Amino acid sequence: MSRAEYLQKYLTKDDSTKKKAKKRKRKDTGVIIADDDVLGWNNNKEDGDEDDPVTIGEMTKAFRRTTKSNWTINPENPEDQPAIVEEDGGRPTTIQKMSSGAHAGLQTAAQVAAQMERQRKAEAARFAAEDPETSGRGQETIYRDASGRIINVAMARAEARKKLEEEEAKQRKLEEHLKGDVQLVQKAERKKELEDAKYAPMARYADDTELNEELKERDRWNDPAMAFLSNKKKGVSKTGRPLYQGAAPPNRYGILPGHRWDGVDRGNGWEKKWFQAQNNRKNRAQIEHDMEIDV
Structure with a gap:
């Protein structure tokens, strides 16, 4: 194998058919730095050299013609302007005011109260001097x-x-x-x-006919004299409806059942227990009284 054949076999060689990668084109941002030393950090020249020539920029004709400032200052309320106090040396000193009307700085309580009262009176006077239609005073x-x-x-x-x-x-x-x-x-x-x-009349005597009739007409439960009454009451209730003519269990209110009652007690038995408790209490009191007398 000759040297040319050996190099052709073992040495690498770029393929001539390989495609080249396309480069992506990026959009230009439009920012061009014309001067790398904008802030002047690379200026090694010492400042303040008296021998250097002084360069004065040229003014335009329009700038030279302008002799008056175009800035305007809104007029302030005289009450809101800082107070000017003259010291012993004659030089005026400006004192700042807070929104409450008191001066800023270390002061006594009496001074602060007086300044706030002065501010309140000034605001009240200014409000009274304004037009009622503008301030809304007295409007409903x-x-x-x-x-x-x-x-x-x-x-x-x-x-x-x-x-x-x-x-x-x-x-x-x-x-x-x-x-x-x-x-x-x-x-x-x-x-x-x-x-x-x-x-x-204030005094009621035993011969009061009206009172006696009222007491006679009053019904009392378990009254033994009820059996000796000659004139029976009419079987009509206070409301004018007929009453039940048979026997009926008593109740606390003395209300008799109506004439349509079928004789069945549909209560829960509380009225019966109530009367039984009343009778037991009376019997116990009677027994205690009898035992005290016997002793």
Whole structure:
């Protein structure tokens, strides 16, 4: 094998058919640094050399013609301007004021109070001097709802008061409906008795006919004299409805069942236990009294 064949076999060689990669073109940002030393860090020349020539930039004709500043300062309120106080040397000193009217710095409480009072009086005088239409002084407050409509406060309060009275009347009416007819009649009778008591004498004697008739007409449960009454009461209740003519279990209120009652006690037995407890208490008191006497 010759040297040329050996080199051709073992040495690497770029393939002539290999495609070249395309370079991506990036968009130019447009930023060009014309001077690398913008801030002047590379300026090794010492500043303040008196021998260097002084360079003065040329002014334009328009700039030379301008002799007056175009800046304007809004006029301030004289009350808001800092106070100027002259010291002993005659040189004026400016004192800063806070929003409350007090001077900034270390001061006594009396000084701060006086300065704030002075500020308050000045604001009140300035407000009084303004036009009422501009300041809104004396104007009636306008109330609006969530939709922006104007609300008449007096009318709204009257409607709320009327609605509350209707609710109270409805509640009282409901409570009256929950009461029984006998309770309503008794309430009316008590009211009539109170009205009659205005004209009744203060002293009631044993020969008072009206009082005696009232006591005779009053029913008492378990009264033994009821059996000796010659005139039986009519079988009509206070409400004008007929009563049950047979035997009926007693109750605390002395109300007899109506004439349509079938004789079946549908209660839970509480009235019976209540009367039994009352009788047991009376019997115990009687037994204790008898034992004390026997001893």
